[in-house]
Amino acid sequence: MFAQQHGFAIELPLMLDQSRKMTQRPLSPHLQIYRPMLSTSMSILHRITGLGLVLGVAGLVWWLSAAATSDAYFALVQGFFSGWFGRLMLFGMSWALIHHMLGGFRHFLWDTGHGFDLNKVEWLVRANIIGSVVLTIALWIIAYWVRG
Amino acid sequence: METELKKVRGLGAAHNGTRHFWMQRVTAIANVPLTLYLLYFVIAHIGAGRDAVVASVKNPFCAIALSLMLISICWHMKLGWQMVIEDYVHGNGAKLACLILNIFLAFGLCGLGVFAILKMSFGV
Numbered sequence: 001m002f003a004q005q006h007g008f009a010i011e012l013p014l015m016l017d018q019s020r021k022m023t024q025r026p027l028s029p030h031l032q033i034y035r036p037m038l039s040t041s042m043s044i045l046h047r048i049t050g051l052g053l054v055l056g057v058a059g060l061v062w063w064l065s066a067a068a069t070s071d072a073y074f075a076l077v078q079g080f081f082s083g084w085f086g087r088l089m090l091f092g093m094s095w096a097l098i099h100h101m102l103g104g105f106r107h108f109l110w111d112t113g114h115g116f117d118l119n120k121v122e123w124l125v126r127a128n129i130i131g132s133v134v135l136t137i138a139l140w141i142i143a144y145w146v147r148g
Numbered sequence: 149m150e151t152e153l154k155k156v157r158g159l160g161a162a163h164n165g166t167r168h169f170w171m172q173r174v175t176a177i178a179n180v181p182l183t184l185y186l187l188y189f190v191i192a193h194i195g196a197g198r199d200a201v202v203a204s205v206k207n208p209f210c211a212i213a214l215s216l217m218l219i220s221i222c223w224h225m226k227l228g229w230q231m232v233i234e235d236y237v238h239g240n241g242a243k244l245a246c247l248i249l250n251i252f253l254a255f256g257l258c259g260l261g262v263f264a265i266l267k268m269s270f271g272v
Binding site: 047050051053054057058060061064065066067068070071074075078082094097101104107108111139142143146147 | 173176177179180183186187191192194195196197198201202205214218221222225228229232253257260261263264265267268
């Protein structure tokens with residue numbers, strides 16, 4: 001009687017249903033529920049390039065270790081990096097480094113509280129991807145021009 | 149839980165404050181000139197023999213710059229990987245294992261690289 005007066009009889013099942021929904025709702029970060037956008041893709045790409053650069057560090061340490069070891073070992077590593085697979089890896093790493101660095105400049109700007117309105121964000125992420133591709137190609141032109 | 153005392157100390161549920169963010173930014177700033185120097189160093193030694201690389205690293209400026217570059221990069225790398233592991237590796241055991249491996253990897257690569265530089269620099 002009391003429950004019906006106050007609408008509990010109707011609300012209780014609803015509340016139970018809602019609490020079930022609450023426990024089942026997605027928790028952050030469920031990236032797949034958001035519509036893919038350039039800015040979010042670039043945020044993910046910033047992380048992926050950063051993670052991938054561990055291969056660049058490993059390659060660099062391998063190269064330095066070889067230089068500190070022996071002529072034969074260094075020749076082997078130099079040979080690997082001048083082959084097509086080595087060059088492809090270096091190209092990927094140089095792009096990842098430049099892209100991650102430009103993304104870092106974007107984050108420095110955001111750290112100062114600037115560049116947050118949507119137009120600026122869109123402009124910044126476009127500048128990041130275009131800039132990284134252009135600078136990487138420029139770097140490789142310089143590398144081929146200097147050393148062949 | 150964030151108590152008033154923790155709020156004052158800047159400590160929340162993670163038991164540490166802004167050190168992660170701060171060191172990520174500090175190493176990021178250091179990485180800019182240091183990795184630009186690395187790009188120069190690598191391009192200057194394309195196809196070079198071992199003698200040329202060793203001779204370059206014998207220059208103290210070069211040895212110090214490359215060593216600091218590796219330390220700053222590996223520190224930054226450790227923080228970045230740690231953040232992604234904390235976000236995406238679920239289950240305490242797996243997360244803990246990945247966090248420990250991440251530290252070992254960052255220190256291992258850094259130690260190996262700096263040792264190689266010092267060995268060339270001191271000329272053995």
